[in-house]
Amino acid sequence: MSEFHVRAVSEGEQRACLDLLSEALHGKPASDEAWAKMAPTWPAAGKFAAFDDHDTPVGIASSFDTELTVPGGQKLVTAAVDGVAVRADWTRRGILTAMMAVQLEDFAARGVPLAALHASEGVIYGRFGYGAATFCKGVSVERPRARVRDGVGRDGVVRLVTPAEAVERVPALYDRFEGTRPGFLARPAQWWPGFFDRLVTGNDGYRVAVHSGPDGDDGYVVYQTIDVRDRQAPERGAILDIRELDAATPRAWAGLWRFLLSVDLVSAVTGRARPVDEPIAELLTDPRAVNTVEVMDDLWLRLVDVLAALRARTYGTAEPVVLEVLDKQLPDNNGRYVVGSGGVERTTAGADLRLDVATLSSLYLGHGLFADLALSGRVEVLDESAVDRADTLFHTARAPWCGTFF
Incomplete structure (x- = not known):
């Protein structure tokens, strides 16, 4: 051959x-x-x-x-x-x-400094230095049981828009959400016609609804309804499946969920790629109406320039920790880095923790714990006290989430 x-x-x-x-x-x-x-x-x-x-x-x-x-x-x-x-x-x-x-x-x-992808198989990309850095959950809300708490999500108006209006309005709306979470990915101009426009103008029945608050449009949802009726259950309502839902404010988020849960002839509202810490159950009078059906890896990240990437993010308050990083594909990244709340530098000091670049990439956005990866053998511990310090430094208040598909 x-x-x-x-x-x-x-x-x-x-x-x-x-x-x-x-x-x-x-x-x-x-x-x-x-x-x-x-x-x-x-x-x-x-x-x-x-x-x-x-x-x-x-x-x-x-x-x-x-x-x-x-x-x-x-x-x-x-x-x-x-x-x-x-x-x-x-x-x-x-x-x-x-x-x-x-x-x-x-x-x-x-x-x-960074590369990212959605992995079709979980065993392929780790050997090239990528690690699962954001996770998402699949949810199913039993619509007949779901009642949104009084007064929540009533501060704005939700309206359905045409596909043409969605193509025109949603890109600028999406730009308002950037920076709200670690892991959030911007959508360049070429992304929209190749992904979003094809989705909402296609033949799969996707609908777009926009939320407007006191300052104008501030959230949107893309969804489709799936008919699940059959001869044994002709009265069963459709499934309303969320493709994406983004909101610039908590009120817009609550308003969009209130709208989705008010659609008639629906038995369940589902979403496959929601943030793992999205508090849907807290909206409802019966939190058991919300079922988490799966938790899965979402965005895989690769630190291409370890020093530049580490310097770009902020850290919690703890004494510095020295990480020794191993990178087979890009050996310029090999070495030791002292990471602290005041910044990051290369160092010749002895390492506290040793890990490969795929493991560091998994932890970079704040998902997971050094302690857990030490238990699984992915982090080599040279100083036991460094594990808690590293977890404090890298932890983020909100779970990282990508929020886009490509």
Whole structure:
């Protein structure tokens, strides 16, 4: 079998790479009409592919640059990895490893401090330095039992908008939410037509509702209803499934939930990717109407420039801790870092804790505990007292959450 080589994708090669990605995800190649809509959102920039001897793409690793909110509110340039695949007849030959190496080297050369992705499989990306950094929960609210507490969520008005109005209004509305949580991902201009616009203008029946408060529009929800009636239960209501819900204020958030739980002929309101600390049950007179059906990893993060990333976030109040970081792919990150509430520096002092870059990436946004990862062997403890200090330094008051799909 012929060898492969990895290089940047050139203009004119994007469609073949997208077809490769679709095939690997068990989809169909884009029609001419579909490609005409997709082309502006899928530029050659940010894409590397593996090519065979005939210059046919057999693997793709794609990304686009955006910004991620880190603890303390600063926004860091982040490479969002949004399409990685290898053609089925070329797997198990080192193509993925080669593409990920070239991609990481590109991020480092361009000075991009973070990379992020949503992992299709949980066992793939840890070996490239990525760690699960945000989690989300799936919820199901029994609508007949769910009664929102009196006076809550009545401070504004919720209105349904047309798909055209949603395409026009929601991007500016989304910008109001940035910085509210660590892990929140900005959506660059090219994201909207490729993801949101296709969703709300498509044929899957998605609806968009906007909340308006004293200062104007301040929240929105995208949802669809799914008919679950059958011959045995013809009276069963539909399921109202939330695709995304974002609000700039607690009042807008409560108002949107009140609206969703007031829709008639609905048996349950569900949402798959909600923040793990979203207090839906506290809204209701019967908190048992809310069921958490799953908790899953969401955004996987990779510290490309460890020093720049550590310096960008804020820390709790505790004595400093010295972390020794191991990075096989980007050895410039190898070394020791003293982390404290006053800042971060490289150091030659002895290490308190030793961990690889994937583990540090998991902990970076405030999810999880050094203590738990020490128990599982992912953090090597050289000074027992450092574990509590590290947890105090890295902890965040709100659970990190990504809030977007790509």
